[in-house]
Amino acid sequence: MNIGRPKRVFEVEPVSIPVPEVLPVPETEPQAEPLPAGEPVPAAEPTAPSP
């Protein structure tokens, strides 16, 4: 690539490089810890009979 003869010299102030925007990670709901193996699953609470 021939860009011809030099003409002038400049001093150009520094440029800031683009930095990709980091999106905030949404907080996740705390999940219930899994039960240990062999432990009985607690029964669901009885609901009131409907009239």
Next chain:
Amino acid sequence: MSQTLLEAGIRPEDQALSEPIMGWRVWTLHSNRRHTELRMRPIAGNAPPWPPLEPARARCTRRRWHRGPEPTCTCGLHATRDPGMLHRARNPAVIGTVALWGRVVEHELGYRSEFAYPQRLMLVCHLCFWLWGPSRSAAREVVRLRGGRLVPLCDEHVQLSRRYGYPARRFAGASEVEIALLSTYAVDLLRV
């Protein structure tokens, strides 16, 4: 340095510029073996790739003791003023605009700078680029050569390369690679 410049017919510029100078460049494109990184490299020579998210810096390989670009040397990060000048560049994969700063030597048809970073980029089919320039050189597919060099091609030249047994494998769709390239360097798409 001023005396050297005057002897070479170059006018030293005392005034510092606050805005970067814009120029045009072309690069080749490469990926690593795992296909997880894209890097642009200068077309000529064996210069290192342009790093993402940090400026490319000129280093003189001839006379290492001077700050690049020395006006009387040929070192520095080259760019042209007019994209038409890049028409005959050897097998480019990417064309784009670049911001130039630090010490910048202005030439009749372009620039040599101390620092540079791409501004807008676009993949090109190098055969179409050679024939018609950037406005009619959109790529459809990217093939990978041995050594990791990526070559974007249009539909017609993909078919032609297959017909003639061009030793390349399909890498990905051009739009997919282009998005990954823009993301890697955190820049926008060049529209011509």
